[in-house]
Amino acid sequence: MKFKKIIGFIHLWLGLVSGLLVLFLGLTGCMLVFQREIETVTNPFQYIKERSGTDMLPSALKTIAEKQLPGKHPHSILYQEGKAAQAIFYGDEYYDIVYIHPYTGAVQKVKNMNRDFFRIVIGGHYNLWLPVSIGQPIIASATLVFLFMMISGIVLWWPKNKAARKQRFKIKLNARWRRKNYDLHNVLGFYMSWIAIFIAISGLVMGFQWFAKSFYYATSGGKQMTPYYESVSKKTKQSDTTFSAADAVYAKMRAFYPDRSTSIEIHFPVSDTSAIEGAANPDPGTYWRADYRYFDQYSLKEIDVTHPYGRFAGAKTADKIVRMNYDVHVGSIGGLPTKILAFCASLVAASLPVTGFLIWWGRRKKAVSTSV
Secondary structure: OOHHHHHHHHHHHHHHHHHHHHHHHHHHHHHHHOHHHHHHHHOHHHEOOOOOOOOOOHHHHHHHHHHHOOOOOEEEEEEOOOEOEEEEEEOOOOEEEEEEOOOOOOEEEEEEHHHOHHHHHHHHHHHOOOOHHHHHHHHHHHHHHHHHHHHHHHHHHOOOOHHHHHHHOOOOOOOOHHHHHHHHHHHHHHHHHHHHHHHHHHHHHHHOHHHHHHHHHHHOOOOOOOOOOOOEOOOOOOOOOOOOHHHHHHHHHHHHOOOOOOEEEEEOOOOOOEOEEEEEEOOOOOOOOOEEEEEOOOOOOEEOOOOOOOOOOOOOHHHHHHHHHHHHHOOHHHOHHHHHHHHHHHHHHHHHHHHHHHHHHHHHHHHHHHHO
């Protein structure tokens, strides 16, 4: 059996097996690409009218938020220019956000994120609404199959001679519907593949630890990634526990990053040995360029880290690629142009199982009618 026939056979049956999952991932991926833009319209409570004022300190916002959600523990406070401060509550059984006016302390919204539309879509996209240990391997396996499908599709599509190659780059609009469907599958699939391959690879980095480690090994020139670890505060008998360390860290972060367009997030320590994390993001539309800094909650001394999630300027090239992964996956890495490309690639990816099935079904019917 010739090489292309073997590839075609594998391509066909893997496509039939994984088609529904690829269709689902493509459609939910389309929804997630423009999540931020949609939420600017559907979530008006996240904005404030006043453009000048003095931020309330994290401890004050924490007290206000705790009154709204008694019994729950705040994870962090997020400040963004022109927006309500977000008191984020995150635990094993809850995920809530209290939106508070940063200058007046007025509560604008208490939102249960477990009921949020996009949160639900993300749950399906990443683990099929199943336990992570079950759903994530299924999604990751389907993504791996899809990556093979794209590569094998390009092999099958590539024509043997230059004359045929010229026609393969365009859809024949005046042809019969079967030919149009064939062109939609092959031509759009070819153009989409060069974008969707990056989306699939970034999905596999999130889905499989072995793939993430292998990818880092390849991009770092043969080095191992330092796993994320919790920074530790050193408590002594002389440690002062009467002041708000979170407020002090916020003051430090504002001094380090005076540009108000930079978002600041302060993470509260979860124990008496935890460090306080301060995150500064110069572009709240993405995540990869953020600075993550850690401070001893008693001495306020900054703690250096060796994992990828420290200061951006000190990150290695491979670490920066790791940081880019989510932004590449949703297309936000290059702003609106790459979001449009990611949306189109996801839409075409969703269509491929449908057009591919119609090609197979048409050939099957033709083979049956010929045999009769």
